[in-house]
Amino acid sequence: LTVVRPESQTSGEPASAGLSELSEVELVTACLDGRTGAFHLIVDRHRRSVYQLCYRFVANHEDASDLTQDVFLRAYRGLKNFRGQSSIATWLYRIGVNVCLNRVTAKGLETEPIEAERHVDTTLESPRERLIREERAAQVRTAIARLPEKQRAALILRMYHDLSHQEIADIVGSSVGAVKANVFHALQNLKKLMSGGLR
Numbered sequence: 001l002t003v004v005r006p007e008s009q010t011s012g013e014p015a016s017a018g019l020s021e022l023s024e025v026e027l028v029t030a031c032l033d034g035r036t037g038a039f040h041l042i043v044d045r046h047r048r049s050v051y052q053l054c055y056r057f058v059a060n061h062e063d064a065s066d067l068t069q070d071v072f073l074r075a076y077r078g079l080k081n082f083r084g085q086s087s088i089a090t091w092l093y094r095i096g097v098n099v100c101l102n103r104v105t106a107k108g109l110e111t112e113p114i115e116a117e118r119h120v121d122t123t124l125e126s127p128r129e130r131l132i133r134e135e136r137a138a139q140v141r142t143a144i145a146r147l148p149e150k151q152r153a154a155l156i157l158r159m160y161h162d163l164s165h166q167e168i169a170d171i172v173g174s175s176v177g178a179v180k181a182n183v184f185h186a187l188q189n190l191k192k193l194m195s196g197g198l199r
Helices: 024-030 038-058 059-077 089-106 127-145 149-159 165-170 175-196
Strands: none
Touching: 024 038, 024 089, 038 059, 038 089, 038 149, 059 089, 089 149, 089 165, 127 149, 127 175, 149 165, 149 175, 165 175
């Protein structure tokens, strides 16, 4: 499976023609029925959010792109198991979290800092201020990478993707109470790691 846009197909009318009005469950059914362009439409709708999730875990564009491809490949292979009990977005997040945690565990990759650089105005920043900010960002990356997997996943989904505790619970397959506890403990552990100098 190659994750491409429907427009990249060259024969006849766009592959997604007639599919855009379908509900998510109907779109999955169309995929299983072999309708050309149905899965490409799912990819188009969710590629950005899946990529952003992957990037939060690995903080590397190349790795995030590879992981995004892997998420959609697994989704394509597992479509028959989609029951519509959650949204496609939640289902893809669930696959994405599992894929990312497996990759991070295997390679020891670090996460992106909470102070994402794109949210920081650097136009008036002095070299000293920039150095301090970059050092802190590296500390936050290292600290998040040291969190237990469940805490790491809950923190990323809550802080970066602004998902509700219920949405996170649906994604990671746990209770709302467990998610709240994981987010709380993740923040506490993050503070301890940061104040301890990460030694």
